[in-house]
Amino acid sequence: MLGKVSYGGVTTPAGFRAASASGDIKGKKAERDDCGLICSDEPCEFAAVFTSNVVKAAPVLYDMEILKKGGKVSAVFANSGNANACTGADGYKNCQKIAEVYADGLEIKSESVLIASTGVIGVPLPVEKIIDLKDVLIDSLADDNGINFAKAIMTTDTTVKETAVCVETKAGLFTIGGCTKGAGMIAPSLATMLSFITTDALIDRKLLQLALNECVDVTFNRVTVDGDMSTNDTILLLANGMSGTKVDENNYEDFKAGLLDIMDYLARQIALDGEGASRMITIEVKNAANFEEAKLCASKIANSPLVKTMFAGCDPNWGRLMASAGASGAEFDPDKTDIYFNDMHYVSGGKIIDYSLEEKAYNIMQEMQYTITIDLHAGSSMTKFYTCDLTQDYIKINADYRS
Amino acid sequence: MLGKVSYGGVTTPAGFRAASASGDIKGKKAERDDCGLICSDEPCEFAAVFTSNVVKAAPVLYDMEILKKGGKVSAVFANSGNANACTGADGYKNCQKIAEVYADGLEIKSESVLIASTGVIGVPLPVEKIIDLKDVLIDSLADDNGINFAKAIMTTDTTVKETAVCVETKAGLFTIGGCTKGAGMIAPSLATMLSFITTDALIDRKLLQLALNECVDVTFNRVTVDGDMSTNDTILLLANGMSGTKVDENNYEDFKAGLLDIMDYLARQIALDGEGASRMITIEVKNAANFEEAKLCASKIANSPLVKTMFAGCDPNWGRLMASAGASGAEFDPDKTDIYFNDMHYVSGGKIIDYSLEEKAYNIMQEMQYTITIDLHAGSSMTKFYTCDLTQDYIKINADYRS
Structure with a gap:
């Protein structure tokens, strides 16, 4: 692997262009861009993971239909400011309308356009505003616009979250780029509201979906901000093959490693930028009786x-x-439990080693990122979760969200 | 049933006395009482429900042993300010020591004394301070001191929580009284840190435990403040028989109704006094596919x-x-879901009936207590939970808890 491209994103892989524009989706005359478009010069194989919430937003239902049809796609339209969720049959029709209009402008089939939305639930999508943006968005598609697309999908995010990686394999080079929005309502599973990943690798759909599933399980599904799960969570992974480098069983692990690198980075950024959060904490559970209990704990x-x-x-x-581990449902002996703050052994056999360690632990907790390890001594399974602190700002953001 | 006794508590039933005193358990020279004693003139049958947390505090382990032995009890010592949890073998020995000293003072067997603690986890219990209080506590036992006992067990509670009820049955009258402390770390199951219920009914242990289990399931186990579960949760129910009224299968339902009345009142008080909470909300789920899914939702x-x-x-x-119901794991059709705020029909078939209803809903949400009903139209099972709002004060209380 050649390592991370410093300022990469969805337009870093060959043949992907993006654009953003302001559609005033919330109707508050805000100047920031809230609509975005990604377009590939060649049709893409694609894989996706969607929310497991019973209440699925219209664009999720729409994309699931496209995925089922099995054809290739060439474009993704995304908006923030309105989730198009709990909007009934009209919500779905609006997805169809957007796909038709943008497909027409891009001179592709309407089944080649995917849709993603994020924002307030239960308010009709101002579809005319989105249609009006068609020419502006299509005309401004550019291969260095990934960052502007990433900005357009932000809601309560305070940082842009994008990255890219170039992967070297025996079959040749290819690039993977991605961006995400996170913030609130982030919980296993699924840990992102919207995430878009592009690659110029040449890979078939089955392998693409396998890699996405395997990586989601150890990245986005391990991030929690507030334990809630959105109606709109969507991860789309598009592969246009334009690097010419074929990915098959011989270099699948290289592809997966690159994808994992992208997704792990994006997932950590989500936890670090949790609503109101001031720091990110990795919770590592070691030596649980089994993997399921490690996850529970x-x-x-x-x-x-x-x-x-x-x-x-x-x-x-x-x-x-200790109390939280004990309430998790995992079986362990509290009198054998060890706790570490970063590398500092803090609790041994269920009791603090020395009260003088409290000050050292306090100092570790001042850091922006640290790791807490719970060793249950009940088996040999381990896992980790990314979380953030819960601050007064979280309450402020969420008590006032719609005002 | 004769209805609620306005100012009743654990000393309202015949033959129960209580006392409280300040032991400076936290070592901060606070003047408030933090130790309490309940004593019955006659030995009591008793029933109990304890935390299901794997990490159980020493007094929980101690009381579980007493319960297993099957003998009667005559006294309960309780303290706030220190949970005596994660304190290892010394923690358990301290429970034995307290029981021995207080049993000696009361001239009863040490197995007749139960222990309950609440407060900070992981700090050794200052057992000498508790022993020093023996004479003060025993000398001040009085049959109108229930409220002082209830005050002594408070931690971040802002209100005293106690009540009593007199029950009339064909076999005669009896009284049930109780008090509880709640506040944070309250979640199913179990929803109280410490709860003490006394009765002068004459009832055998098996029936007593059955009634407690049945009532816990629909009261304390339905309260949630922050989804956490304590290491110390304990409900003790003592019956001294001193009313002379026998409870058997003929009037068991009357007894259960009285107990339910007490426990429902105390459980609601806990939700209403959740840490930082400004209001209590009843979440009612109707017409779920089955009872388990109603509970999940x-x-x-x-x-x-x-x-x-x-x-x-x-x-x-x-x-x-809608999003939260959808994430719960309950199966239902979002397009058939109805939501009510008190009696106001707000959402029909998964969509808001009219945006003008938002103002009415807003007005309902200003109330101290209101009910939200979700009708899933997926079956015929229903249940309800008591919860509270999550405010900036919750964060303040819990970020600063030990300072």
């Missing part, structure tokens, strides 16, 4: 409001970690 | 940070209710 700790407020206050209150 | 909504912050902001954002 790490997830419970990562989602506990008492633990997350303790992170906000930089209070090294290990008792809350 | 109500619990998910009641625990959702996005829903709870929306309650704090009085924002009638029904989309978050």
Whole structure:
């Protein structure tokens, strides 16, 4: 692998262009861009992962239909400011209309256009505004516009989240780029509202979906901000083959490693930029009885409001970690449990080693990123979750979200 | 049933006395009472429900042993300020020591004394301070001291929570009284840190435990403040028989109704006094496919940070209710779902009936207590949960808890 391209994103792989524009989707005359378009010069194989929420937004239902049809796609339209969720039959019709209009402008079939939306639930999508943007968006498609697309899909995000990687394999080079929006309502599974990944690798659909599934499970599905799950969560992975480098069983692991690199980076950025969050904490559970219990335990700790407020206050209150692990459903002996803050051994056999360690633990908790490891001594399974602290700003953002 | 005794508590039933005193358990020279004692003139049958957390505090382990032995009990010692949890073998020995000293003072067997603690986890219990209080506590035992006992077990509670009821049955009268402390770390199951219920009914242990189990399931196990579960959760129910009224299969339902009345009141008080909470919301799920899914759905909504912050902001954002129900694991058709705010029909078939209803919904959300009903139209099972709003004060309390 050649390593990360510093300023890469969805337009870093060959043949992908993007654009953004302001459609005033929220109707508040905000000047920032809230609509984006990604377009590939060649039709793409694509793979996708969608929310498992029973309540699925119209664009999710729409893309699921496209995926089922099995054809290639060439473009993705995305908007922030309105989720087009809980909007009934009209919501779905609006997706069809957008696809038709943009396909017409791009001179492709309407089944070649995917749709993604994020924002407020239950408000009709102002579809005319989106249609009006067609020419502006299509005319401004450019191969250095990935960052502007990434900005257009932000809602309460405070940072743009994009990255790219160039992968070297025996069969040749290819590039993978991606961007995501995160912030609130982020929980396993699925940990992103909208994520778009592009690659110029030549890869068939089956292998593409396999790689996406395998990587999602250890990245986006391990991020939690507030334990909630959106109606709109969507990850789209498009492969246009324009690098000419073929990915098959011989170099699949290289492809997966590159994709994992992209997705792990994006997932961490989501946790770090959780609503109101001031720091990102990795919760690592070691030596659980089995993988399922490792996940239960790490997830419970990562989602506990008492633990997350303790992170906000930089209070090294290990008792809350013990209590949360104990409430998770994982089986273990509290009197054998060890806890580490980064590399510092803090709790041994279920008890603090020395109260003088509290100050050192406090200092670690001041850092922007740190790791807490819980060693259950109950088996040999391990896993990790990414979480963030729960601050007063989270409440402020979410109590006032629509105003 | 004769109805609620306005100012009743654990000393309302015949033959129960209580006391409280300040042991300075936290070592901060606070003046408030933090130790309490309940004593019965006659030995009691008793039933109990304890935390299901794998990490159990020493007093929980101690009381579980007493319960297993099957003998009667006459006294309960309780303290706030220190949970005696994650304190290892010394923690358990300290429970034995307290029981021995207080049993000696009361001239009863040490197995007749139960222990309950609440407060910070992982700090050794200052057992000498508790022993020093023996004479003060025993000398001040009085049959009108229930309220002082209830005050002594408070931690971040802002209100005293106690009540009593007199029950009339064909076999005669008896009284049930109770008090509880709640606040944070309250979640199914179990929804209280410490709860004490006394009765002068004459009832055998098997029936007593059955009634407690049945009532816990629909009261304390339906309260959630922050989805966390304590290491110390304990409900103790003591019956001394001193009313002379026998409870058997003929009037068991009367007993259960009285107990339910007490426990439902105490459980609601916990939700209403959730850490930082400004209001209590009942989440009612109707017409779920089965009881398990009704519980899943109500619990998910009641625990959702996005829903709870929306309650704090009085924002009638029904989309978050739909999204949360959809994420719960319950099966239903979003396009058939109805939502009510109190009696106001707000969402029909998964869509808001009229945007003009938002203002009415907003007004309902200003109330101290209101009910949100989700009708899933997927079956005929229903259940309800009590929850509270998630405010900036919750963060403040819990980020600073130990300072």
